Amino acid sequence: MKGKEQPQSVYEAFDADPPEMLAAKRKTIRLFERGAAYYYFKEVSQALDLFRQCLDECPDDRLARVYADRCEQFLRTGIHEGTGEVDLAVQWGPGIEIGHTVIDEQHRQLFASVNAFTDTIKKDRDFSHAGPIIDFLDEYVQIHFETEESIMEMNGYPFMDVQKEQHQRFFRRLTSLKREIAEDTDWHFLLFKIQVLLVDWLVHHTCKADRHLGKFLRLEKTTDRQRTIQSGADPA
Ligand SMILES: [Fe+2]
Numbered sequence: 042m043k044g045k046e047q048p049q050s051v052y053e054a055f056d057a058d059p060p061e062m063l064a065a066k067r068k069t070i071r072l073f074e075r076g077a078a079y080y081y082f083k084e085v086s087q088a089l090d091l092f093r094q095c096l097d098e099c100p101d102d103r104l105a106r107v108y109a110d111r112c113e114q115f116l117r118t119g120i121h122e123g124t125g126e127v128d129l130a131v132q133w134g135p136g137i138e139i140g141h142t143v144i145d146e147q148h149r150q151l152f153a154s155v156n157a158f159t160d161t162i163k164k165d166r167d168f169s170h171a172g173p174i175i176d177f178l179d180e181y182v183q184i185h186f187e188t189e190e191s192i193m194e195m196n197g198y199p200f201m202d203v204q205k206e207q208h209q210r211f212f213r214r215l216t217s218l219k220r221e222i223a224e225d226t227d228w229h230f231l232l233f234k235i236q237v238l239l240v241d242w243l244v245h246h247t248c249k250a251d252r253h254l255g256k257f258l259r260l261e262k263t264t265d266r267q268r269t270i271q272s273g274a275d276p277a
């Protein structure tokens with residue numbers, strides 16, 4: 042799982058920056074993302090060049106420094122801090138189910154449409170047919186997030202704000218991804234972003250945040266049933 046989680050951490054580290062650093066890094070984000078993509082695919086000389094440009098612009102950018110060091114290490118030793126794998130497939134399985142019928146069914150549909158999207162891209166490395174699928178995905182994700190959030194609200198889930206913030210952040214990224222797919226032709230960069238933003242994010246969020254929600258809902262159900270039994274009403 043190391044290779045799967047590493048690219049995700051690129052964005053988590055970016056989000057954790059203080060506001061003044063974020064403002065400075067916004068100028069270099071495209072350089073940085075492109076550098077991360079090239080590093081991921083082991084095109085390390087190009088990656089190093091991009092991280093150096095980030096550091097020229099923002100010398101305190103610690104993440105660009107870490108990646109520049111990793112590139113130099115790779116060029117010296119051949120050691121790469123990632124697997125370089127991009128499989129673009131989301132495997133559905135019992136490990137991903139959260140135990141709520143409606144949410145699990147939506148996750149199954151969502152993962153199927155992500156796979157349809159990535160299959161289209163993988164076939165001929167052509168993004169020109171991807172528009173309708175990504176539009177569908179965009180709409181479906183919106184329905185799914187609204188469903189989850191209303192279930193959280195109805196059940197008094199205490200971490201709803203955290204989930205909502207993650208959902209909103211995903212939307213912002215999906216919107217910028219749609220724009221980049223329309224404008225950009227850099228295959229490495231787009232593939233990396235789809236892997237990190239779509240595939241890894243969905244698996245990560247479903248397995249961690251949504252599963253926590255599933256556990257909470259099951260506990261609530263059990264507690265409600267116990268309360269009903271204690272009050273003498275029919276639990277059926
Ligand atoms: Fe979900």
Ligand SMILES: [Fe+2]
Nearest residue numbers: 189204250251
């Ligand atoms: Fe969620």
